[in-house]
Amino acid sequence: MPPKTASELPNFVGKSEPFLRALAMVERMARFDAPVLIQGETGTGKELAARAIHYLSSRRQAPFVALNCGAVPDTLIETELFGYERGAFTDARQATSGLVAAADGGTLFLDELDSLPQRAQVSLLRFLQDKTYRSVGGRQDRISNVRIIAAASPRLHRLLDDGSFRDDLAFRINVLLLEMPPLRDRIGDPQLLAEHFVRRHARHYDVAERPFSESSRRWLADYRWPGNVRELDNVVQRALLLSDAAVLDLQPFAGIMFSRPATALGSAAPSSPLLRAEAQDASLPRYNDARAHALSNFEQDYLRQLMTAAAGNVTRAASMAGKERRALGRMLKKYGI
Incomplete structure (x- = not known):
């Protein structure tokens, strides 16, 4: 039928x-x-x-x-x-x-x-x-x-x-x-969509469905969603696949996650000067890794601000950024924006 x-x-x-x-x-x-x-x-x-x-x-x-x-x-x-x-x-x-x-x-x-x-x-x-x-x-x-x-x-x-x-x-x-x-005008729909995406991706990847935390429910309603439904889908999929928690916190997965040095994650610094020097040397990333990490953070921040300024329009955003449209589209897809 x-x-x-x-x-x-x-x-x-x-x-x-x-x-x-x-x-x-x-x-x-x-x-x-x-x-x-x-x-x-x-x-x-x-x-x-x-x-x-x-x-x-x-x-x-x-x-x-x-x-x-x-x-x-x-x-x-x-x-x-x-x-x-x-x-x-x-x-x-x-x-x-x-x-x-x-x-x-x-x-x-x-x-x-x-x-x-x-x-x-x-x-x-x-x-x-x-x-x-x-x-x-x-x-x-x-x-x-x-x-x-x-x-x-x-x-x-x-x-x-x-x-x-x-x-x-x-x-x-x-x-x-x-x-x-736009999704920001659809009051109540972000949570319904997020629950739908959890069910769909749980079936696809054969993982258990999990509820959202209370903070995530509030965030779903308050976030402006410059990438609209497509961005929400990416965030939910990322949280479901990368988190082992019993409840899903979406906020940390609003951008691509990168590894950081141990000190950046809040670990306590060794008390001995020698141990501190050894720990600093061990946690210091290679130059190319650090540069890639900084560039990725910059690109994510810039792209989110760009898409907000362009009201979610990719062609207009490409013109504002001075980039070829397809290249900008690949970057947006890369970061799930």
């Missing part, structure tokens, strides 16, 4: 009013075969919502195909979407279909739409207008029956204001608008 409501789908956990409003919109949008634009910060579940709309819709038996527009070089985005003909460029030894063809009859999900380059915006606009496209190097128009669902960060508004993103494309996609609330 296919699911009839969004709450029947896995991974939709929450009882807060903003979350339930979003779920109701997901169910309603699934009934109408129109383009959808999903907006929200990173980690709020935009792709999860897109999948829910697809699997609750009449297209559920057809493919759901996802493309992260920010992860594909500008020069390759059109070939990814529309495919290419043999000889279209140097390494095009045979014709290859794109994701639009792969999603025929189903749904094409374009994540990080605000990263789509101008040239690809023109091609996508044409496809949305009449459902026809032309492969790179091709001369024949093709038709594809695809529903477009796109996700964008809050910076899309700024791109529209400065002309970096086409107004007409935004109008074509923004027929149905779904706003995914």
